[in-house]
Amino acid sequence: MESHWGLPEGNPWSTPFAHALLHHLDLFPGAKVLDVAAGGGIPAFYIADQVGPQGHVLAVDVHQSQVLRSRSMQGSRLPWLQFEVGDMRQLPPDLPKFDRITGNIAFMFFRPDRPTALKNLVRFLKPGGQIVLTWPTQGTFDSLWQRVRREMESRQLAVELERFQEYLDERPSTDDAKGWLCELGMEKVETAEWPLEIETGPGKEFLGHPLLRSGFLDDVYECFDDPAKAEEFMQTIAADLNSFLPLTAQRGVLSAWAPDEKR
Ligand SMILES: C[S@@+](CC[C@H](N)C(=O)[O-])C[C@H]1O[C@@H](n2cnc3c(N)ncnc32)[C@H](O)[C@@H]1O
Known part of the structure; x- marks a missing residue:
């Protein structure tokens, strides 16, 4: 399926994180996707374009200003993409279940109780569904x-x-995240770190x-x-910038699958 809504190329932070997320995400036309910490719609717009009109993307952000901004960028396009205000740590229990849950530069906002926030979120996955989250991991800078x-x-x-x-110490590592998802009974739990060099002057x-x-x-x-x-x-x-260059962020990715109910 040809993409009509790419990731913004000039964005030096969200787009590189989204590339890492999309590398691990198994997306298909018609998928129902929940994108948390959606912000300005990276990668919700791209994902909505990929799943097409048979799919649905619910993009939630805790800040109303972000939601309004994304809705105004969307206009009448991709009507199967819906931006709503919501706290990803405590979404309403009557939400439907999703084939995929994504969150770009999201996992650090699961505090203060990250394992519980993860547990609350993965219950919205359908059996056999996948969650992929990214965040700057402990090794960043x-x-x-x-x-x-x-x-x-x-x-x-x-x-x-x-x-x-x-x-x-408060920042989560990929090992922390992997352990919490394994404890929740998730399968094929994988983590990865993708380095990203940040350019700056002194x-x-x-x-x-x-x-x-x-x-x-x-x-x-x-x-x-x-x-x-x-x-x-x-x-x-x-x-003293030269003494700590290069300045490297680590784009952490966490991918896991809900058990398939047939097994
Ligand atoms: C770093 S931005 C990432 C936005 C977008 N995904 C991107 O890649 O550009 C993080 C977003 O998370 C949102 N956020 C923070 N805490 C949240 C929460 N508890 N529930 C939902 N969104 C949250 C913020 O409002 C912000 O828009």
């Missing part, structure tokens, strides 16, 4: 975190260092980088009680 740790240690910032370690470009700032650098700033101290600390790190 390791070289940067090592540099941050060294700087905190050399400045004897014990409180900040402890908070920073908590932040690092100083302000690094500190204001749209991919790094929210979700990564902000977590370091939050280790400090004093914003001025945080700013001075981060400027030191930003000026």
Whole structure:
């Protein structure tokens, strides 16, 4: 089936993650798909295009603004694609069951109780259905975190260092995710990591980088009680960019299948 709605090529974050997700997703025309953490519709639009009018894609996001934005991009196209507000950790129990569940750059938002959130989500899979989730795994930007740790240690910032370690430990690894899905009785549980190098310059470009700032650098700033101290600390790190290049994210992929009820 020819694709009419591709992934946006200029997107440096969601699209590479979606490529990893789609590599592991077994999609077919007519499939009923639930896409969680749908955001601006990557990869919901692409998936809807692939499943065609015999299929259905329900794309949920917890933020109404995202849902409204996606609906306005959609207009009257792909009418079998539906954007709705919903929390993927607690979807309404009367939802139908799906052939596939996808979530691009989604798994880190399953907190605080990731195993329960996973359990709540996979119950919407039909027997023999597949779930594929992606997220930046624990190895993401390791070289940067090592540099941050060294700087905190050399400045004897014990409180900040402890908070920073908590932040690092909180991020799920592919092994964590695999274990939780195996415990749920899912089959053919597979994980993969796809490296993705992020380009940036030093100083302000690094500190204001749209991919790094929210979700990564902000977590370091939050280790400090004093914003001025945080700013001075981060400027030191930003000026020393060459010591932690390349800056590599790991696109984690988790794929698993619900048991087939015939067996
Ligand atoms: C990094 S964006 C990814 C969006 C899209 N899948 C993409 O690849 O561009 C994560 C999205 O998850 C949504 N989100 C966060 N927590 C959520 C939750 N509990 N339930 C549903 N969506 C959630 C956010 O609103 C945001 O749009």
